Amino acid sequence: MAIFKFGSKRKTVPHSPQQSAPPVTPIAPTPTSGAIQKPQGKSLSQLEAEIEAQYLPTTPHRSQKGQKQNRGFLPKLVTLALVVGVPVGVVALANLPVPGWRHQVARTAPILLFPTYSSWDRAYKSLIDNLNQAEQLIDRPTSATDLDLGGQKLTMAREAVNKLPSGFIEDDFTRSLYWYNWHYSRSGFATARSQLGTLESKLFQEQNAQTLLRTTEENVNQAKLAYQQATTSTDKQLAATRWHEGLGKMAQVSTATLAGKNAQQKLVLYRQDFAETVGLFAGNAETRNLITAARQFAWQAAKDGQNPPHEAIKWEQIMIMWQEAIDRLEKIQPADLEGYKEAQKLIVDYRASQSEVQVRLAAERSSVRSFAAAQRDITTLVASAGYGNKSYTLSQLQGIINQLESVKPGTTSYLKSQELLIFAKNKWQELRLAN
Template sequence: MARLSPKSFDILLTEINRRVKENPIDRIGADLVVSRLNKRRSPSGDFLTRSEIEELLTDQFPDFNPKVIDQAARANRPPGALKKIFWGGAVLGGLGGVVWLVNLPLPMIRQPVARTAPLLLLPSYISMDYNYRQAIALVEQADQLVNRATAITDFELGSEKALQAQHHLDKLPVWFLGYYPKAYCNLLGCTWRFTFDEYQNARKLVGRMEAQIFQEQNAYQALQEAQQALQVATAQYNQAQSAADKETAIIVWQQAIDQLRPIPQATLSGKNARQQLTTAERDFQQQVGFVAGRLQGNTLIEAAQIFASKAANEAQNPPHSQLHWQQVIEHWDEAIKRLQQINQDNPSYLEAQTKLAQYRSNRRQIEQRLQDERDSVAAMDRARQLIVEWRQLTASSNPSFASLNNKISEVIYTLELVRPGTTVNAEAQELLQKARHTRSQL
């Protein structure tokens, strides 16, 4: 494991903090770089070279001050490192043609060379080193953006980073992952060891992030469609005039709300959809509950009006029999029963109470007409019985004036009990006239 001295670390950290203070948007990249530098402050291992320090910084800060890098490298460079670099360059320069040949992407050439003369594969190692570092850095960035996303733009940028990481992973020779380039690492220092498991884990992580990003993008699109549908539905509901239009708008509104439910809750859009679903359902219940109550109230009022109209029609053109008046009362009872079903919290409650008071008053009037009919019929029946008794009295021998007068007066009193507007009133008036005339002749 390569090592970074405290002095070199402090030099780099000071410059990083200065950049973040000037541009806070660099905070994510700064955290990644500081994390890398901390990992390389191990108490054992080779010192980092300038190029390695630069690689740790430039993927996040391409314009990092080269003078600061030089200063950190001087504070961290171990003795004798330059000799190793110059010696390696001389060897490679003398074997240019051979180096080009053995670095061809042919396993049959590279594998024997890796076992016997691994230094000849320095260009391949450099390429592997670069692509490995880039892949790891980009995977870290993509992981930060995807798993700590606060907006869809984070996923879009994470998708770009994941694609770039995949590009660098594709350039790593899978067949060569098991060979650790000792000579290269001795010259330049390595913080990595190519292994198949590490390579596979990186690929799996990128694959999972790509799947997650795809799911997030689909969820975001579904959320956008649901939000648009909600806006259209609420506008349609607010513009509806008739009850039928309201009912149609309510159906569309419910369908728009239902579009929020299938959005996966594990996604960022799913979490936003949960919050919007709660608000949408609350608004829907308030509005639709009001409309549903009014529709129900209006339906009951219309039903009551049907019975009231029938009762009013059948009460016209009196007199009517007791049975007829009883039927009229039953119609008023049905109308009143419909209005009594409208609860106090119903928007139509006040209208229903107004009609209820009117209908009860009408019913009492019909009850009085029914009672008048009953009393009049009873009085008429009694008068007929008294008339029979009068006739029997007059047919007897020598009836007294007092008995005749009392009987005819009782007949008149009973007939006068018959109320106007009843079915027996006409007959009663005719008999009353005759009875009064008879009494005057006594």
């Protein structure tokens, strides 16, 4: 396609065979020439130049200069990585947690151990700070929360101690620290470790005292509730004894601990509650001793009477202990009004418990006799088998059944008697139905 160019003057440019046409736009024919000249053919280089001239303004591309710059960036990056990475690697290698290796580095190039020095310094300062806070919380606690917080501080202090390699520090480590503001001192570190152990031991005692106080408080409250819900004198006596023992254990909590100090304050109210609920006496020392001894006998009697059945001899011993308790209470004179009043109240309870034991003792003796008689009759019946008639055998079996049925529940012979009773009834039924 021909390209025309319009100018301010119309001028025809003649074609010359020795001179090639301009590279981009051919000259258009003038109107006066009377004919349109054909454009000259373009070489391959001219076409490439035209295409490049049209492509460059609209399409971004990399120049040769930029490509050269990019090719030079990678070597610079590698160089930078080597410059930075090699020293970092050397420092990391020097600070490996190997005591022998650190000895050599500390002698030759201590500056390389700066990360280790800094880490140890922070650990030592953390140890001292946490120990000081833990000491305030554990030595002068105001509540259990202070002890818990003190325990947390001790844990942090122990972690700081574990980060300090004491063996390396105690050798020739400090000789290389002339250039570093080091807070560590050998004596200070030894003192801190000793203080840490002391505080841990004291915290352990405080925690044990707290546990003992909680346990005794629970026992006291449970014993009080059991006393209020008890329906028999024996149950009341056992509950009162447990209640009193709980108060005694609470008084044994060490007063050197926070729990012990709290226990002494609580004991005033607990003892007052015990006195109002169970009742105490205000008599002389002899009266107090007599009632205390009576309570001990009653407690032992009630304890031994638990989990029946028992043999008759044991019930007899329990009866004796209840009587011992009653005898001591009966020695208190009416002149001691409060003591006598308390003693009479206890005598009523103890006699009721003694009566229960007496009933059980009688049932045990009777059941043992009935079971023994039934066994003798069975032996006699077996020995005379074949000699007596049917009516005689049925009569003997019925007598054995009656004896076995008289054995009381809750006695030592009851279970065995039930086995023989079933056997005797089955034999009696078989014999009655036999021809």
